[in-house]
Amino acid sequence: MDFNLQTYQAEQVLHLSAKGERRLMVQQNSDYRWLEIDGVVQSVMPLIEPTRLCLPHQHVIAWLLPAQAEQILELGLGGGDLTRYLQQRWPLAQHQCVELDEEVLTLYRHYFQPPAQQNTAAITLHHADALIFLEQSDQHYDLILLDLFSQDGNPPQLFQERLYQALAPRxxxxxxxxxxxxxxLELNQALQLIEQWIGPATPYPVPGFINVIVHVMPRDTASLDL
Structure with a gap:
C-alpha cells in the first residue's frame, strides 16, 4: 500500500497545535504516521518500515544521492524522512540536522525518531537558523541536503545570494x-545564483508537483561521477 497524497485519511490525531496562522498536526492511520504544517504534508513515516521514503520528491533525491557520504548536513528536518533513510543507508556517516522550529524538533524526537537512532552519536540535531549555522560553521560536507519550508513554500533566502555564498565553502x-x-523566473533566479556561487546545477522537476530537485556539484568536484 502506498501513501496517496490525494486520498490519505487519518484515524488518529496525535498532536495539534496552532500559533497565529501556523498549524502543526501529527496524524496516523494503521499504516502511516505523517506531519502536516499549514495543511501541507511534510513527512510520512511507514509504521512497519520507518526508513522507507514515501513522497515523490524524496524518490528523486534518493536517485541523485552519491555512491557514498561520510559527512552529511541536512538543512530542514521536518519529520526526518531523509534522516531515517540516510542513517539506514550509511550508518557510519556523521550526520547533522539543522531545524529552525523548536516544536518540529520536539515532534521529530517524540513521533518520528526510531528507537534505534535515538542514542546514536552519528546524528546531531541543531536548533538553529540554517543560514546562520552555515556562516558560523567551519566544517566541510560531502553531502548537503537543503529542504526549507515556509508558509509561502520556500523562504525568500533560497532566492538570495547570501545563502549560496555561505554554502559554497562548506x-x-x-x-x-x-x-x-x-x-x-524564480526558478531561473535560483539556478543563476547557484551556478554563480557554487557550480553546475541541474534541475529535476517532480512530475505532477511543484517541487524541483536541483543537483549541484561544486566547481572543483564537478567532474566527479555521482
Whole structure:
C-alpha cells in the first residue's frame, strides 16, 4: 500500500497545535504516521518500515544521492524522512540536522525518531537558523541536503545570494535542494545564483508537483561521477 497524497485519511490525531496562522498536526492511520504544517504534508513515516521514503520528491533525491557520504548536513528536518533513510543507508556517516522550529524538533524526537537512532552519536540535531549555522560553521560536507519550508513554500533566502555564498565553502561534494519555485523566473533566479556561487546545477522537476530537485556539484568536484 502506498501513501496517496490525494486520498490519505487519518484515524488518529496525535498532536495539534496552532500559533497565529501556523498549524502543526501529527496524524496516523494503521499504516502511516505523517506531519502536516499549514495543511501541507511534510513527512510520512511507514509504521512497519520507518526508513522507507514515501513522497515523490524524496524518490528523486534518493536517485541523485552519491555512491557514498561520510559527512552529511541536512538543512530542514521536518519529520526526518531523509534522516531515517540516510542513517539506514550509511550508518557510519556523521550526520547533522539543522531545524529552525523548536516544536518540529520536539515532534521529530517524540513521533518520528526510531528507537534505534535515538542514542546514536552519528546524528546531531541543531536548533538553529540554517543560514546562520552555515556562516558560523567551519566544517566541510560531502553531502548537503537543503529542504526549507515556509508558509509561502520556500523562504525568500533560497532566492538570495547570501545563502549560496555561505554554502559554497562548506561543500566538498554534491548539494541537493528541494526547490518550490512559484514561477519560472524564480526558478531561473535560483539556478543563476547557484551556478554563480557554487557550480553546475541541474534541475529535476517532480512530475505532477511543484517541487524541483536541483543537483549541484561544486566547481572543483564537478567532474566527479555521482
Amino acid at each position: 561543500l566538498i561534494g554534491p548539494l541537493l535542494i528541494n526547490l518550490l519555485p512559484r514561477t519560472v
